[in-house]
Amino acid sequence: NAGVTQTPKFQVLKTGQSMTLQCAQDMNHNSMYWYRQDPGMGLRLIYYSASEGTTDKGEVPNGYNVSRLNKREFSLRLESAAPSQTSVYFCASIPRGIVYNEQFFGPGTRLTVL
Amino acid sequence: KNEVEQSPQNLTAQEGEFITINCSYSVGISALHWLQQHPGGGIVSLFMLSSGKKKHGRLIATINIQEKHSSLHITASHPRDSAVYICAVLSSNTGKLIFGQGTTLQVKP
Numbered sequence: 001n002a003g004v005t006q007t008p009k010f011q012v013l014k015t016g017q018s019m020t021l022q023c024a025q026d027m028n029h030n031s032m033y034w035y036r037q038d039p040g041m042g043l044r045l046i047y048y049s050a051s052e053g054t055t056d057k058g059e060v061p062n063g064y065n066v067s068r069l070n071k072r073e074f075s076l077r078l079e080s081a082a083p084s085q086t087s088v089y090f091c092a093s094i095p096r097g098i099v100y101n102e103q104f105f106g107p108g109t110r111l112t113v114l
Numbered sequence: 115k116n117e118v119e120q121s122p123q124n125l126t127a128q129e130g131e132f133i134t135i136n137c138s139y140s141v142g143i144s145a146l147h148w149l150q151q152h153p154g155g156g157i158v159s160l161f162m163l164s165s166g167k168k169k170h171g172r173l174i175a176t177i178n179i180q181e182k183h184s185s186l187h188i189t190a191s192h193p194r195d196s197a198v199y200i201c202a203v204l205s206s207n208t209g210k211l212i213f214g215q216g217t218t219l220q221v222k223p
Contacts, residue, residue, distance in 0.1 A: 033211075043200070043213040050209075058210070090157060105149075105157040 003027065004093050006106035013081045013113045021076040021109050023091030029104075031094040032074035033058075034066060036087040037108075043090065049074055081113045117141050120201050120214035127221050133188040135217045137201030140182065147211070148175050148186045149200040157200070160186070191221045 004025045013019055023032065034046040035058075045058030049068040063085060065077045078085055091106040118139045127133050137146070148160040161168050161175040163184065168175050172191075177184040188195055201214040 040215070042215045043202070045210060048210070104159070107156040 004091055004104045004106040006089075006091050006109050008109060009107065011109065011111050013078075013111065015082060015113060017081050018077070018079050019081065019111075020078075021089055021091075021111075022073070023075065023106055024073045025093040025104070026072065027093060027104065028071065029093040030071070032068065033092040033094070034064075034074070034076045035090045035092065036060065036085075037090060038087050046076065046089075081111075083113045085111065086113045087111060116215070117212050118201055118203055118214040120199075120217050122217060123215065125217060125219045127191050127219070129192060129221055129223050131191050131221075133191050133195075133219065133221075135186045135199050135201075135219070137184045137186070137214055138182060139184075139201075139203045139212075141203065141212065142206040143179075143182075143203040144206045144209075145204045146177055146184050147200075147202040147204075148184070149202060151198045151200060151216075153197070155197075160199075188219075193221045193223050196220050 007022045030051045033048040035043045036046055037043050044060050046060055046064050047055055047058055047066040049055045052068055052071045055066050055068055067075045089109045093104045121136045145162055145164045147162050149157050150160050151157045163175055163177040172189045174187040186199055196219055198216045198218050200216045202211045204211055
């Protein structure tokens with residue numbers, strides 16, 4: 001049971017490049033989330049998926065797209081990276097929609113956009 | 115005003131001291147989390163509370179639903195407790211987690 005895994009752990013992009021951050025969980029959870037963490041701003045929700053096949057915007061969705069490929073996997077895509085997207089990205093997984101016991105975070109992806 | 119406020123933002127303590135971190139929130143909640151993040155590290159869930167008090171080792175978390183306030187206490191603090199502690203509430207209205215800004219704790223030997 002690996003919990004929540006994220007790849008890559010580190011990435012450097014040039015402005016305008018695209019990339020996909022991968023997230024997978026093996027806990028059979030329904031809900032999955034993508035957050036970004038910036039100094040002094042705490043964790044902000046980018047997108048979330050309450051269940052397989054559904055996705056919804058969070059607090060800061062602009063510049064991102066997501067895909068809930070199946071119950072296990074939830075990817076975050078930057079189509080044209082910008083320096084403002086330099087951040088640490090965390091994927092999280094929750095057992096049920098709004099009633100749950102624990103939240104699990106992935107190890108994070110540290111992204112730098114030059 | 116943020117919906118979840120933590121205090122203090124930064125805290126320095128000597129090893130062995132009793133530490134309290136506070137979290138106040140202004141929304142209706144289903145649950146409240148305390149999370150820990152070590153420098154450069156991932157985020158670990160410490161507690162999930164919907165009422166009362168929980169204890170794990172030297173960590174104690176309490177919540178007062180009426181006052182919309184929670185505290186995280188660390189007894190006999192140790193340098194390895196140095197981390198960012200984050201309070202997050204699950205909004206009963208939207209079903210989303212709302213995070214506090216975090217409290218950076220440094221425990222000196």
